[in-house]
Amino acid sequence: MSAEAMTLFSPELAARLDALVERYPARRSALIPMLLYAQDEVGYLSDAVIDEVARRIGITPLDVRNVATYYSMLRFQPAGKFNVQVCTNISCMLRGGYKIFDRFQERLGIGHKGVTADGLFSLEEVECIGACCWAPAIQVNYDFHDELTEEQVDAILAQYRSQNAGGR
Amino acid sequence: MPRLVSHPDEVKIVTSRFGKGAAKIDTYLELGGYASARKALAEGAEWIINEMKASGLRGRGGAGFPTGMKWSFVPKQSAKPKYVLVNGDESEPGTCKDHLIFLHDPHAVIEGTIIAGLAIGAKMGFIYLRGEYRYLIQIVERAVAEAYERGFLGKSIFGSETEFEVIVQTGAGAYEVGEESALMESLEGKRGVPRIKPPFPAVVGLYGGPTVINNAETIATVPHALAMGGAAYAAVGSERNGGTRLFGLSGHIERPGVYELPMGYSLRKMIYEVGGGVRGGRKLKAVVPGGSSTPVLLPEEIDIGMDFDQVGKAGSMLGSGGVVVIDDQTCMVEFALRTIKFYQHESCGWCIPCREGTDWLKKSLTRFHAGFGTEKDIDNIQYIAENMMGRTFCPLGDAAAMPTLGFVKKFRKEFEEHLHGKPCPYAHHPEVELV
Numbered sequence: 055m056s057a058e059a060m061t062l063f064s065p066e067l068a069a070r071l072d073a074l075v076e077r078y079p080a081r082r083s084a085l086i087p088m089l090l091y092a093q094d095e096v097g098y099l100s101d102a103v104i105d106e107v108a109r110r111i112g113i114t115p116l117d118v119r120n121v122a123t124y125y126s127m128l129r130f131q132p133a134g135k136f137n138v139q140v141c142t143n144i145s146c147m148l149r150g151g152y153k154i155f156d157r158f159q160e161r162l163g164i165g166h167k168g169v170t171a172d173g174l175f176s177l178e179e180v181e182c183i184g185a186c187c188w189a190p191a192i193q194v195n196y197d198f199h200d201e202l203t204e205e206q207v208d209a210i211l212a213q214y215r216s217q218n219a220g221g222r
Numbered sequence: 223m224p225r226l227v228s229h230p231d232e233v234k235i236v237t238s239r240f241g242k243g244a245a246k247i248d249t250y251l252e253l254g255g256y257a258s259a260r261k262a263l264a265e266g267a268e269w270i271i272n273e274m275k276a277s278g279l280r281g282r283g284g285a286g287f288p289t290g291m292k293w294s295f296v297p298k299q300s301a302k303p304k305y306v307l308v309n310g311d312e313s314e315p316g317t318c319k320d321h322l323i324f325l326h327d328p329h330a331v332i333e334g335t336i337i338a339g340l341a342i343g344a345k346m347g348f349i350y351l352r353g354e355y356r357y358l359i360q361i362v363e364r365a366v367a368e369a370y371e372r373g374f375l376g377k378s379i380f381g382s383e384t385e386f387e388v389i390v391q392t393g394a395g396a397y398e399v400g401e402e403s404a405l406m407e408s409l410e411g412k413r414g415v416p417r418i419k420p421p422f423p424a425v426v427g428l429y430g431g432p433t434v435i436n437n438a439e440t441i442a443t444v445p446h447a448l449a450m451g452g453a454a455y456a457a458v459g460s461e462r463n464g465g466t467r468l469f470g471l472s473g474h475i476e477r478p479g480v481y482e483l484p485m486g487y488s489l490r491k492m493i494y495e496v497g498g499g500v501r502g503g504r505k506l507k508a509v510v511p512g513g514s515s516t517p518v519l520l521p522e523e524i525d526i527g528m529d530f531d532q533v534g535k536a537g538s539m540l541g542s543g544g545v546v547v548i549d550d551q552t553c554m555v556e557f558a559l560r561t562i563k564f565y566q567h568e569s570c571g572w573c574i575p576c577r578e579g580t581d582w583l584k585k586s587l588t589r590f591h592a593g594f595g596t597e598k599d600i601d602n603i604q605y606i607a608e609n610m611m612g613r614t615f616c617p618l619g620d621a622a623a624m625p626t627l628g629f630v631k632k633f634r635k636e637f638e639e640h641l642h643g644k645p646c647p648y649a650h651h652p653e654v655e656l657v
Contacts, residue, residue, distance in 0.1 A: 077389060078389065079303070079346070079429050080410065080411070080429060082410060082411035082412075083391075083409055083410055083411050084411065085411035086391075086392070086393065086394050086408060086411060087391065087392050089394065090353055090392055090394045111411070120413065121411065121412060121413055124396065124413040124414060124570070125353075125393070125394035125395045125396050125414075126394075126395035126396060127353050127354070127394045127395030128394050128395070142560070143315040143514070143560065143564055144315050144316060144473070144510070144514055144546055144557065144560055144561060144564075145315060145316050145472035145473055145544075145546055147557075147560055148472075148473040148474055148546070148548065148549075148552065149473070149474075181313075181315070181397065181564055181567055181568065182313060182314070182315040182316075182317075182397075182514075182564070183354050184312050184313065184317065184318045184320075184321045184352065184354065184355065185224065185318055185321065186315065186316050186317060186318045186470055186472040186478075186544060186546075187224070187318050187470050187471065187472045187478045187479050187480055188224045188225060188318070188478070189472055189473075189478070193354060196354075196356035196357060197357075198224075198357075200224055200225070201225070
């Protein structure tokens with residue numbers, strides 16, 4: 055293993071990925087979970103991450119890219135530390151999803167797929183996240199926030215700012 | 223935490239353990255859990271399949287295919303290993319029922335997977351959840367670990383000679399992967415594009431082996447149907463539509479939420495009694511009865527029972543059970559545009575009629591909604607949609623075309639009101655972004 059690969063992932067992630075490739079009838083089945091878990095830790099699918107995942111599965115980096123570009127959660131540039139994903143699909147739209155999205159745009163000063171200058175937040179308009187009965191809903195990283203109003207937007211941003219200040 | 227709702231008309235079978243802490247195995251066992259799997263193990267495959275046929279349970283993903291029959295199609299002898307694949311890639315707009323099942327009753331999904339495995343002679347099952355459901359994936363993974371600790375999964379389940387393994391898999395964002403053959407591709411570590419059928423998954427599926435693919439709600443229903451007895455479960459529902467269904471009421475409804483109601487329950491009562499009517503006392507304009515891919519119904523079309531056959535007769539589909547209620551202040555052109563924008567984004571690009579069709583529909587509707595439409599556009603939208611129908615490997619093309627046709631046919635007047643440079647009369651969000 056290269057020195058770069060040794061430091062690319064934490065020992066915990068490396069161990070997790072080692073276990074992943076062994077559990078399926080075919081190693082390749084580990085590809086999508088591996089990419090997502092690596093992204094969770096590294097922040098995005100850098101060239102080094104793609105090369106390392108390809109090596110672990112035993113396929114070419116090009117093959118990995120071909121698959122990775124299909125999935126909307128996988129990204130090739132860093133997002134903000136807190137990625138705000140606002141659903142504007144029908145059930146959320148009917149209950150003010152676009153107003154929520156507009157408020158986040160205004161407060162963060164960025165648009166769809168934008169990242170704030172301090173790297174703390176990024177914003178995405180996303181498709182249905184499976185919270186239709188608790189609309190409008192957003193996800194910040196993997197956390198759901200349901201039944202939102204525009205007025206709650208500031209409180210949500212403040213919550214993550216203080217989480218960041220607390221070093222958690 | 224998503225809010226749980228309740229209504230006296232509900233028949234709580236699949237939701238009976240919701241809010242009771244059944245994600246913990248001890249609580250699940252206290253509430254009767256894993257008894258059906260033990261019984262299924264003792265009785266054998268033929269008994270399971272017969273009970274499932276008697277239950278009248280039909281696929282809750284949307285197609286409504288009878289579960290018992292699906293399982294019976296898997297060949298008894300197979301050179302390649304057989305698999306069970308649970309579809310928890312819940313992504314159809316308007317649908318969030320599996321979200322609650324994974325949150326409140328993950329062991330029911332595991333138990334149903336074991337039973338499906340026993341029915342078809344599989345030694346391995348996969349539970350695939352969409353990647354956005356990370357917190358639910360963690361809940362299901364914990365539940366699987368508990369089931370292994372108790373010996374309910376592993377080399378000798380419940381102390382028998384039978385082996386059954388369960389693997390929880392994460393997706394990474396793709397509606398198309400909810401289509402069964404694309405789901406298999408994704409699980410094999412590939413782009414989620416559909417496979418041509420035949421061969422059907424029951425014959426050639428995951429890793430080339432015979433595979434049964436069921437929706438998470440279907441699988442979570444299985445232990446209950448066996449516990450009640452197939453016939454008793456069937457009796458809860460309507461003719462040829464056994465049992466209950468988790469209906470998700472969303473949109474302009476007073477009391478949104480997931481309600482478990484008998485199959486065949488009146489759509490009018492669902493909206494006006496269970497859901498408390500249209501929000502703010504407004505008038506009903508339209509209802510999308512089964513997730514965004516199902517054709518819209520008008521207020522005069524809601525005196526129907528919500529089962530696969532009756533909604534089908536009314537010209538729509540029961541689909542995923544996601545009932546989206548739309549009030550009279552809504553612009554239907556904008557609604558049609560938002561719907562097609564979704565399908566355009568999610569089309570995997572494999573089949574040209576879908577890839578190009580959704581793109582042209584989005585472009586036409588965007589221009590139309592912005593007030594730059596012409597009379598000819600309305601017919602063109604209909605023409606494009608009609609030419610997508612039935613011309614693709616998987617149903618995504620139909621899922622985009624069907625609702626579009628419904629909007630144009632039933633709300634043509636509203637399309638005409640947008641003509642000749644007129645801005646949207648509702649002016650909600652006239653500049654829906656071109657992403």
